[in-house]
Amino acid sequence: MRDAFANEMTALADERIDLTLLSGDIGNRMFDRFKQVAPERFLNCGIAEANMMSLAAGMALSGLRPVIYTITPFTTTRCLEQIRVGVAYHQAPVVIVGTGSGLSYAELGPTHHSLEDMAILRTLPGLNVLAPADSAELVAQLREALNSQNPTYIRIGKKGEPQLHQEGSQLGIGKANLLRDGSDLLVVGVGPILGEAVKAAENLAVDGFSVAIASLGGVKPLDDAFLKSMAKRFPRWLSLEEHGITGGLGSALLEWLSESDAHPIRLKRLGVPDAFLHELGNQAYTRRQLGLDAAGLAQSFRNAVAA
Amino acid sequence: MNSAELKATALTLRQRLVTTSATAKIPHLGSCLSCVELLVALYWQELRIDPANPVEPDRDRFLLSKGHGAPILFQVLAERGFFPLERLDDFGKAGSVFHEHPPKPGYIPGIEAATGSLGHGLPMALGMALAARIQQRHTRCYALMSDGECNEGSIWEAAMLAAAQKVHSLTAIIDFNKWQATGRSQEVMALDPLAAKWEAFGWHAQEIDGHDFEAITSALAAARVETNRPSVIVAHTLKGKGVSFMEDNNNWHYRTPNPEELAAALAELEPA
Numbered sequence: 001m002r003d004a005f006a007n008e009m010t011a012l013a014d015e016r017i018d019l020t021l022l023s024g025d026i027g028n029r030m031f032d033r034f035k036q037v038a039p040e041r042f043l044n045c046g047i048a049e050a051n052m053m054s055l056a057a058g059m060a061l062s063g064l065r066p067v068i069y070t071i072t073p074f075t076t077t078r079c080l081e082q083i084r085v086g087v088a089y090h091q092a093p094v095v096i097v098g099t100g101s102g103l104s105y106a107e108l109g110p111t112h113h114s115l116e117d118m119a120i121l122r123t124l125p126g127l128n129v130l131a132p133a134d135s136a137e138l139v140a141q142l143r144e145a146l147n148s149q150n151p152t153y154i155r156i157g158k159k160g161e162p163q164l165h166q167e168g169s170q171l172g173i174g175k176a177n178l179l180r181d182g183s184d185l186l187v188v189g190v191g192p193i194l195g196e197a198v199k200a201a202e203n204l205a206v207d208g209f210s211v212a213i214a215s216l217g218g219v220k221p222l223d224d225a226f227l228k229s230m231a232k233r234f235p236r237w238l239s240l241e242e243h244g245i246t247g248g249l250g251s252a253l254l255e256w257l258s259e260s261d262a263h264p265i266r267l268k269r270l271g272v273p274d275a276f277l278h279e280l281g282n283q284a285y286t287r288r289q290l291g292l293d294a295a296g297l298a299q300s301f302r303n304a305v306a307a
Numbered sequence: 308m309n310s311a312e313l314k315a316t317a318l319t320l321r322q323r324l325v326t327t328s329a330t331a332k333i334p335h336l337g338s339c340l341s342c343v344e345l346l347v348a349l350y351w352q353e354l355r356i357d358p359a360n361p362v363e364p365d366r367d368r369f370l371l372s373k374g375h376g377a378p379i380l381f382q383v384l385a386e387r388g389f390f391p392l393e394r395l396d397d398f399g400k401a402g403s404v405f406h407e408h409p410p411k412p413g414y415i416p417g418i419e420a421a422t423g424s425l426g427h428g429l430p431m432a433l434g435m436a437l438a439a440r441i442q443q444r445h446t447r448c449y450a451l452m453s454d455g456e457c458n459e460g461s462i463w464e465a466a467m468l469a470a471a472q473k474v475h476s477l478t479a480i481i482d483f484n485k486w487q488a489t490g491r492s493q494e495v496m497a498l499d500p501l502a503a504k505w506e507a508f509g510w511h512a513q514e515i516d517g518h519d520f521e522a523i524t525s526a527l528a529a530a531r532v533e534t535n536r537p538s539v540i541v542a543h544t545l546k547g548k549g550v551s552f553m554e555d556n557n558n559w560h561y562r563t564p565n566p567e568e569l570a571a572a573l574a575e576l577e578p579a
Contacts, residue, residue, distance in 0.1 A: 020441065040441055043472075051430045051464035058434025061412065061420065063364070064441065066434075082461070085424050086431060090411045 001156045001192070002099055004135035006030045008142055009067065013038040018063060019146065022056055024049055024070030026099075049079040056094045057086030065093060065146050071105070072098030072114035072155055076121060087151045088124040094151045095142065101131070101155035102191060102242030103272070106286040110276045114155065118190075119247025121153050122220045128152040128173050130218035131190035131241070131249075134164045137217055140171035148173065161192040164215065176223035182212035184305045186230055189240035190216050190249050196287065197240055199294035204301055211301050219252045227253075231262035238268050238304050242292065245271040266307075270300055308351045313520045315578065316351065317343045320382045321549045322576045323395075327378060329569040331399025333407060337547040337559035338453065339379035341484040341517070345451060345542055346383045348523040349480075354449070358388035361416040365444050368435045370420050372428025373453035373482060374408040381405055381415070389417035426459025428452065429479055433465050436477040447531070451480045455487025458496045463508070469537040470509030477537040478530045479510075482517060484546035486557045502541040510539045517542025550575055 010033045012019050020041045021034055035042045045052035049070065056066040068075055075098050076083070087094045098114060105112040122129045128150055132138040138156055145152035152173070169177045179194060180201055187197050194215050201211040214230065216223060230237075239250035250269030257265055272290055280286070287293040291300060308316070320343055328336045350356075354367045371380050378398075385392045397403035404414040408423030419435075422428045432450040439446035456462060469477055483501060485492055492498050502512040511533050515522040523542070530538030546560075547553030550572045564572060 020438075043437065045468060046464075046471075048461075048464035048468065050426070050461040051433070051468060054427050054430030054461065055434035055437065055465070055468070058420070058431035059438040060434075061431070062368075062435045062438035062442070064438045081424065082427065082430075085421065085427055089421055 001132075001135055001138055001161050002030065002159055004138055005069075005097065005099075005142070005156060006034065008139045010034045010037055012143070012146065013041065016065065016146070018065045020059060020064045020066045022052055022066055022068045024052055024068070024074055026070050049074050050082050053079040053082035054086040057082070057090055057092040060092035060094050061090060065095070067095040067097060069097045069099065071112060072101045072117055073112060076114065076117040076153070080120065083121070083127075084124055088127045091126055091149065092151060093149060095145045096151070096153045098153070098155045100158050102157070102193065103283045103286045104158040106277070106283045107280050109280060113277065115244035115272050116247070117155060118219050118241070118243050118249065119251065122252060126150050127220070128218065129220040130154045130173060132156065132217060133179070133189075133191055133194045133215045134161055136163060136165050136169070137171045137215070141173055141217065144172045155191070157192040162195045164194055164198060171217070173218070174221040174223050176214055176216045176226035179213045179215050180211070182210040184210045185236050185238065185301060186212045186214060186234035187238045187240055187301065188214045188216060188230070188249070188253060190218060191242050193240060193242040193287070193292060196292060196294045196297055200298040200301055203294065203298055209302065209305055216249065219249045222252060222256055227256060228260070228262060231260070231265055234265070235263065236266050236304055238270055238300065240270045240297070243271050244274060245269055246274050268304060270297070310520055313347055313351060316386065317347050318576055318578060320347065320379065320386060322573060323382050324379050325550065325564060325569060325572045325576070327382070327395065327398050329564040329566070332563045333378050333399050334561045334563055335375040335378065335407070336563065337486070337553055337557065338373065338482075338484070339376050340548045340550065340553065341544040341546045342373075342376055342451060342482040343379060343548070344518045344520060345480055345482060345523060346379060348520055348527065349449060350383050350387050352524050353527045355447070356417075358417065361389055365446055367446055368419050368432060368448045370428040370432045370448070370450045371409060371422055372432070372450040373425065373456055374422030374428070376451070377407060377409045377423075380409065384415070384417040387417070390415070425453070425456040426461040429462055430465040433469050433474060433477055436474045437472065439476060440474070447476045447478065449478050449480065451482060453487070454481055454483045454485065454492040454498055454501065455495075457481065457498060457501070458487070466505065466508040466510065473535045474537050475533045475535055478527065479537070479539040481539065481541050482544050483541050484544045486546045486560070488560055502539070505539040505541070509536060511536050512539050512541060514541045514543065517544035518548060
């Protein structure tokens, strides 16, 4: 996902003279090609995220399209005040990209986990809060964000995530897609963790369970028409996110259900429990420990169907 | 505008400011009175702006980083012709866009950014200056800060990046009135030596009397000819300047004048 982002930014730098890339002193060699294409439009802002965020707002108010890139906690909660006032209140069309989201950097410890970002940022008026599941969705969302009048936050993974969307999917901001259809249960998720869900659904199919997997692309805005159509088909939903259980996608869906006149839906939330993690391992280990790998998810899916 | 005219304008603005503060109960009077000369020099002598076309892309940008100075900025913008003075009749009334801080652009002509949360204006002005460099526009960017605002870490983040990027089109001005909301700025955060701090951060620093028009304009001119570093003007000012019983009295950070105090203040603000 990181490489897809860097490659797309290089292509975009050529296409649009207003695109500016701001890095918080990360991505050592990653942006070398961007710097070749547009050296004057790459700025290493140092380890100073509050200034970087306000500076991006100032650039956007002057007609540029700044894209901020650094590790998720540092470009979200670290400088929340600057996002709220500089970016969201001014409706400055800044694109904020958080890399290594969720548990991507699990072994780096809670300082580098991002399990609150979507919950917090979706409270800000006018800010799109996106969590693409794969590179294709990331690229589509990035392009749409750069043409939007609103600011956008995109949380991405790291490297080597599988492609999950099928050819011909309608990708973008607030656009949901079925990654896999089914009939017993609907899993509604965001982000690369959906790869584990698809594997779980494939394994369960052998035993005769039919699980549908939907990728929502983000938590704000929600694809209202898609959710309404799913509500007609599925009475049981599971939400799935590599994010804390509080305030993220699951909560957004519960809010949507409470405001909609959809049929009674039973929704359970899957995500990271409301606790800091202390016994560390890599992302695969941590997902397994939390029941968020394919095997753990398969068990949750079975339980939901049986309930 | 000659020196007498600048002084007369400053006096008129002070009269309107204290009157509005009294009638609409708008605080931060001391902080507004300390930066009147700085704003008058900027808006009548320095900034390349056109009140008839306030969004002209090549204009200079002025950001009131000390957003609580909005009551005096609104008076300046009206007097400078960005909007009719009568619009300020609504100041402080329910439903008005004129309240204690500048709103986001689009509501009041001439306002470039919403400020009020301290430490945002200088970084935003830096972003605008960098944008102008990328867009190859001849725009200068200015941020007026308070000394208390220099408590914020984001100011020093911006200071380091502006120096690294040699953003010579950026001028920061500090309304150094020696007070912040609840104490002497030197006692709260050991601000001194303030100009030396900026110099150590790679800026061209000047210290002036912030109520002396000649000193202000020559410092702004000196900043304009810098070619490889940003400039800061540390302007020594008096909080509450112009009204004897408000001068250097920090109670006027939050207090608004009662009718007797307003009459006494206006009596002092008569032309000599």
